[in-house]
Amino acid sequence: MNAWTGSNREIQIQEVALRDGLQGEVAFMPTDKKIDLIDRLTTTGLKKIEVTSFVSPRAIPNLADAEAVFAGIVRRSGVVYAALVPNLRGMERAISAAVNEVNFVLSASESHNLANLGMTCQKSFSAIREAAALSDQAGIRTAGSISCSFGCPIEGDIPAATIKEWCQRMIEQAGISSINLCDTTGMAFPAQVFDYVRNFRDQWPDIPLTLHFHNTRGLGMANVFAAIDGGATNFDAALAGIGGCPYAPGASGNLCTEDLVHALEVSGFACGINLDELIHASKELTNLLGHETFGQVAKAGNRLQSHPNPWGFDSKHLSKTSPE
Amino acid sequence: MNAWTGSNREIQIQEVALRDGLQGEVAFMPTDKKIDLIDRLTTTGLKKIEVTSFVSPRAIPNLADAEAVFAGIVRRSGVVYAALVPNLRGMERAISAAVNEVNFVLSASESHNLANLGMTCQKSFSAIREAAALSDQAGIRTAGSISCSFGCPIEGDIPAATIKEWCQRMIEQAGISSINLCDTTGMAFPAQVFDYVRNFRDQWPDIPLTLHFHNTRGLGMANVFAAIDGGATNFDAALAGIGGCPYAPGASGNLCTEDLVHALEVSGFACGINLDELIHASKELTNLLGHETFGQVAKAGNRLQSHPNPWGFDSKHLSKTSPE
Numbered sequence: 312m313n314a315w316t317g318s319n320r321e322i323q324i325q326e327v328a329l330r331d332g333l334q335g336e337v338a339f340m341p342t343d344k345k346i347d348l349i350d351r352l353t354t355t356g357l358k359k360i361e362v363t364s365f366v367s368p369r370a371i372p373n374l375a376d377a378e379a380v381f382a383g384i385v386r387r388s389g390v391v392y393a394a395l396v397p398n399l400r401g402m403e404r405a406i407s408a409a410v411n412e413v414n415f416v417l418s419a420s421e422s423h424n425l426a427n428l429g430m431t432c433q434k435s436f437s438a439i440r441e442a443a444a445l446s447d448q449a450g451i452r453t454a455g456s457i458s459c460s461f462g463c464p465i466e467g468d469i470p471a472a473t474i475k476e477w478c479q480r481m482i483e484q485a486g487i488s489s490i491n492l493c494d495t496t497g498m499a500f501p502a503q504v505f506d507y508v509r510n511f512r513d514q515w516p517d518i519p520l521t522l523h524f525h526n527t528r529g530l531g532m533a534n535v536f537a538a539i540d541g542g543a544t545n546f547d548a549a550l551a552g553i554g555g556c557p558y559a560p561g562a563s564g565n566l567c568t569e570d571l572v573h574a575l576e577v578s579g580f581a582c583g584i585n586l587d588e589l590i591h592a593s594k595e596l597t598n599l600l601g602h603e604t605f606g607q608v609a610k611a612g613n614r615l616q617s618h619p620n621p622w623g624f625d626s627k628h629l630s631k632t633s634p635e
Numbered sequence: 636m637n638a639w640t641g642s643n644r645e646i647q648i649q650e651v652a653l654r655d656g657l658q659g660e661v662a663f664m665p666t667d668k669k670i671d672l673i674d675r676l677t678t679t680g681l682k683k684i685e686v687t688s689f690v691s692p693r694a695i696p697n698l699a700d701a702e703a704v705f706a707g708i709v710r711r712s713g714v715v716y717a718a719l720v721p722n723l724r725g726m727e728r729a730i731s732a733a734v735n736e737v738n739f740v741l742s743a744s745e746s747h748n749l750a751n752l753g754m755t756c757q758k759s760f761s762a763i764r765e766a767a768a769l770s771d772q773a774g775i776r777t778a779g780s781i782s783c784s785f786g787c788p789i790e791g792d793i794p795a796a797t798i799k800e801w802c803q804r805m806i807e808q809a810g811i812s813s814i815n816l817c818d819t820t821g822m823a824f825p826a827q828v829f830d831y832v833r834n835f836r837d838q839w840p841d842i843p844l845t846l847h848f849h850n851t852r853g854l855g856m857a858n859v860f861a862a863i864d865g866g867a868t869n870f871d872a873a874l875a876g877i878g879g880c881p882y883a884p885g886a887s888g889n890l891c892t893e894d895l896v897h898a899l900e901v902s903g904f905a906c907g908i909n910l911d912e913l914i915h916a917s918k919e920l921t922n923l924l925g926h927e928t929f930g931q932v933a934k935a936g937n938r939l940q941s942h943p944n945p946w947g948f949d950s951k952h953l954s955k956t957s958p959e
Contacts, residue, residue, distance in 0.1 A: 314638060315826040315861050467939050497931075498938040500901045501860060502639040528938060529850075529894040529931040532857045536825060537639050559935035570853040577824045607821075607853040611883035614822040614852060615791050 314540035317579030323545045324572055324582050325359040325521060326352055328596065329380075330395055331565055332553035334364065334371045336600060342376040344599055346383040349392075351592045352550070353384070356584040359391040361414065361547075365401035381408040393454070397428070402442040405451070412452040415439040415487065419474050420463030423495070427458070432477075440485040447486060455481035456491040456523065460507070462498030464558040471507065478511065482518055489519035491547065494534070496556050497527020497563070501537035508541030523547040524566045526605065527559050531566035532574055539580075546571065551593040552605030567606040569593050573613055586613060638864035641903030647869045648896055648906050649683040649845060650676055652920065653704075654719055655889055656877035658688065658695045660924060666700040668923055670707040673716075675916045676874070677708070680908040683715040685738065685871075689725035705732040717778070721752070726766040729775070736776040739763040739811065743798050744787030747819070751782070756801075764809040771810060779805035780815040780847065784831070786822030788882040795831065802835065806842055813843035815871065818858070820880050821851020821887070825861035832865030847871040848890045850929065851883050855890035856898055863904075870895065875917045876929030891930040893917050897937055910937060 312318055329349060333340060345363075352360055362384065368375030377394065386392060393412040396405050405413050417435040418424035424432045439455065446453050459466075460474050474492070481487040492507060504522070511520050522538045522545070524531040535546060552567030569589045572582050586608075593609040636642055653673060657664060669687075676684055686708065692699030701718065710716060717736040720729050729737050741759040742748035748756045763779065770777050783790075784798050798816070805811040816831060828846070835844050846862045846869070848855040859870060876891030893913045896906050910932075917933040 313826075313829060313864070315829045315864070317826075462938060465941060467941060497935065500898065500938065502637075502641075502902050505637060505639045526853075527931060527935045528897060529856055529891065530898055532853055533860050533898065536857050536860065540637070540639070556935070562931050562935040567853065573852060574824065574854055574857065578826050607851060607886050611821065611851045611880070611886040614786060614824065617789060617791060 314536055315578060317575065317581065319579065319581050321544065322539070322575050322580045322582050323358050324568060324584060325361065325545065325547045326357050326550060326568055327361045327523070327547045327565060328549035328551065328553050328568070330361040330364050330374070331547075332549040332551075333373045335554050335557070335564070336373055338601070339373055340599060342379045342383065345376070345380050348592060348596060348599070349380070349384045351588070351595070353387045353390055355588045355592065356582075357390065358583070359393055359412070361393045361395065364395035364397065365404040365408070366395065366397050378404065378408055381410065391452070396442060398438050399442055399445070402445045406445065406449045410451060412454060413442070413446050414454045414456055414491070415442060416456040416458055417477065418458035418463070418495070419469045419477055420459040420466045422465040423459045423463045426465065436480060436485070439481070439487075443485045443487055452489070453487045454489045454491055454521070455485070455487035456493050457481070458493050458495040460492040461494045461500075461503055462496070464496045464498070471510075474507065475510070475514070478515070482515060489521065490515075491521040491523050493523040494525055496558050497525035497530070499524060499534050500530055501533050504534045505537040505541040508538045508543045512542040519545060521545040521547055525554070525556060526552060526563040526566050527556050529563070531563075532571070535566070535571060535574070550589070550606075551596050551609065553596070553600065563605045567608075569606055569608045573608045577614055638860055639902060641899065641905065643903065643905050645868065646863070646899050646904045646906050647682050648892060648908060649685065649869065649871045650681050650874060650892055651685045651847070651871045651889060652873035652875065652877050652892070654685040654688050654698070655871075656873040656875075657697045659878050659881070659888070660697055662925070663697055664923060666703045666707065669700070669704050672916060672920060672923070673704070673708045675912070675919070677711045677714055679912045679916065680906075681714065682907070683717055683736070685717045685719065686734075688719035688721070689728040689732070690719065690721050702728065702732055705734065715776070720766060722762050723766055723769070726769045730769065730773045734775060736778060737766070737770050738778045738780055738815070739766060740780040740782055741801065742782035742787070742819070743793045743801055744783040744790045746789040747783045747787045750789065760804060760809070763805070763811075767809045767811055776813070777811045778813045778815055778845070779809070779811035780817050781805070782817045782819040784816040785818045785824075785827055786820070788820045788822070795834075798831065799834070799838070802839070806839060813845065814839075815845040815847050817847040818849055820882050821849040821854070823848060823858050824854055825857050828858045829861040829865040832862045832867045836866040843869060845869040845871055849878070849880060850876060850887040850890050851880050853887070855887075856895070859890070859895060859898070874913070874930075875920050875933065877920070877924065887929045891932075893930055893932045897932045901938055
């Protein structure tokens with residue numbers, strides 16, 4: 312078996328457009344539209360949806376309605392409705408909202424953590440440890456996201472040993488039950504991804520690992536195949552590829568969910584997701600945002616979708632012939 | 636050695652923006668601008684540049700200045716200046732212009748060949764055979780491009796045996812010296828690419844093979860790594876990723892040259908191309924076209940290009956600390 316052939320191997324795709332995607336959108340998306348979109352995503356077969364972030368409404372105005380969104384969605388059994396939680400206050404709000412999984416973030420880069428979260432990595436980690444203890448008491452699953460795992464736009468490459476050390480502290484000191492290695496600004500490349508995933512799987516064979524790629528430099532999809540080759544099975548992605556990077560204006564955002572599902576399904580992997588419904592949801596999201604988005608499959612259709620030729624030629628009346 | 640690590644293996648990138656990219660552009664690009672751009676590309680280290688097509692000016696008005704472009708460029712020793720040649724008349728023009736390599740095209744799909752070239756595959760092949768004989772007499776290298784090798788937007792999947800048969804006829808009956816397997820409308824996926832390349836290399840170990848991918852469904856870059864894994868070393872790509880597909884309006888065009896060079900160089904492959912100069916040329920092309928293009932690296936910079944953080948935070952005054 313090579314890296315390219317799915318052979319029905321299961322891959323879990325986790326939707327992050329409503330959180331990682333929307334946080335960069337200037338215009339507020341109405342709460343009922345968010346709820347409709349999540350309810351629609353619930354029916355596609357996705358097993359995990361990151362619904363929102365329990366962050367300060369001042370920090371990210373578009374996610375100021377976190378409680379209302381969680382109260383409004385129709386939950387389906389078997390689907391994990393997750394949320395990002397930046398601090399203890401957010402943790403209390405997440406518990407009240409009966410979130411299924413909380414996602415804690417710290418950056419592997421001290422500079423990025425200070426720029427993004429306004430505190431040192433150590434201070435972020437201490438807050439995560441406290442919040443994780445609360446989460447544990449409440450019986451809520453935890454995920455630890457390590458931003459800039461594959462590089463930092465301010466500091467450049469972060470030593471692999473630093474990433475490993477933060478994974479270890481998240482797992483062993485904070486009791487986090489799963490890890491997300493995040494390519495926050497699209498600096499990951501396949502050889503690096505393959506190594507990181509293989510090393511993680513060797514070290515922590517029982518800890519669920521998610522890869523979170525951005526397509527900032529066009530490498531998102533190649534990185535997925537490298538991650539699978541290294542032993543990964545879980546990937547974040549965002550509908551329509553929304554969520555541009557503030558460090559790279561104009562460049563692509565998150566890896567696009569429908570492009571990823573399409574790529575994996577045509578390769579023979581089993582995602583358990585209805586691609587047509589996903590494309591439908593992507594188009595709806597793009598309409599709601601009112602601007603172009605980065606997803607390709609929503610524009611081009613799946614690879615075997617037949618197209619009339621653009622010059623009006625009627626191929627149905629052709630007698631097909633093979634080479635003689 | 637895995638598929639992801641370059642280990643200094645050489646990969647040749649061949650530039651097709653001036654031909655495959657421009658043929659879809661509505662506005663005529665002035666001849667002197669084309670010449671300037673090709674001269675600039677010549678200095679980047681590219682080993683092959685497809686300069687134009689000796690097609691009827693009525694068919695592709697943007698390439699009506701083929702002779703003038705060839706006459707105006709400054710050729711550098713070691714660089715192959717290629718052109719597409721659709722018929723005998725085009726072959727005569729290419730010989731007069733002292734083209735270094737001619738590229739003949741037929742589609743593996745009968746419907747696509749009729750729609751695109753207005754004749755049956757067999758008729759196209761007969762014309763290619765005649766033109767190849769002329770080319771041979773003139774001592775000009777030949778390449779045979781097989782469009783829709785990985786699927787046709789009208790007919791769907793094309794049997795692998797059909798692709799193989801056209802390769803065989805091109806090589807053995809027409810005496811073509813190299814083959815381009817073209818993913819004309821972005822239907823290729825990695826497992827398929829890996830198989831096709833490996834089979835081609837097994838069958839014709841001495842015939843140069845180029846892969847020509849479009850990124851219509853976001854799979855272009857992953858397909859490159861799959862092709863390398865299968866034994867490919869030569870790839871077409873277009874500056875700024877220009878050249879959208881008429882069957883998928885709004886979707887990405889050719890695989891983007893600077894994104895590809897960036898991806899391969901950071902992975903440790905040796906392309907021998909100056910990425911900064913390539914990005915410079917890409918931005919110039921985008922300015923000339925006057926509309927957004929699909930390349931990402933021209934927007935985001937290379938992965939280790941440091942960025943000031945967008946919130947005005949000064950990271951230089953941080954004392955860096957590693958996890959304790």
